Amino acid sequence: MNDRLRLYSYWRSSAAYRVRIGLNLKGLPYEIMPIHLLRDGGEQRTEAYRRINPQGLVPVLQHGNRQLGQSMAILEYLDETWPSRPLLPTTARSRQRARAIAQAVACDIHPLNNLRVLQYLEHEWNVPQPERDVWVRHWISEGFAAIEAMLNEHLSTGQFCEGETPTIADCCLIPQVYNARRFGVDIAQFPTIARIEQACLQLQAFDLARPEMQPDKPA
Structure with a gap:
């Protein structure tokens, strides 16, 4: 699998902030793909972004050809895919x-x-x-x-x-x-x-x- 990671993010989105922390704790390199939630009525509402995430929300983590939504699910995906430096305790x-x-x-x-x-x-x-x-x-x-x-x-x-x-x-x-x-x-x-x-x-x-x-x- 292509392990390239891209994070569709907005600088002040707390949900995207969660995923940035998780990626950083894992030591995973990633590219920020900015989605401005206010400009021109919100870039998350455009047809192009809706093809990436039908919910029209950030964050989305692109891992290779896969586009993963929902910050909590993304954090658990990170833990399951890269189990070192776990985000969930052992018991x-x-x-x-x-x-x-x-x-x-x-x-x-x-x-x-x-x-x-x-x-x-x-x-x-x-x-x-x-x-x-x-x-x-x-x-x-x-x-x-x-x-x-x-x-x-x-x-x-x-x-x-x-x-x-x-x-x-x-x-x-x-x-x-x-x-x-x-x-x-x-x-x-x-x-x-x-x-x-x-x-x-x-x-x-x-x-x-x-x-x-x-x-x-x-x-």
């Missing part, structure tokens, strides 16, 4: 916990403050920007309160969400912390999350995945 119980934390972000928090949801609130219901920002802060704060409780003083919580090495849970949590800061959520009220964020950002794999480091970030 079933630990894998369940890592997945639970990851899905608390990807399934419960992120969908409610996704760009297309905020655009629907704006264009269909005429919800002003300040009220949309309150909406985002509410759902992130509620979700983070639950994740903080999952992490705080749990025997499996180490330097990272699950143990002493980053997992799929950290791949999902750190981009959501970025979004939280962007919308003005006070991360200090979630001290375990804040501590794990600092541990992650000291690693090059996380640092290089940050939105500010992406080639399509506006000047």
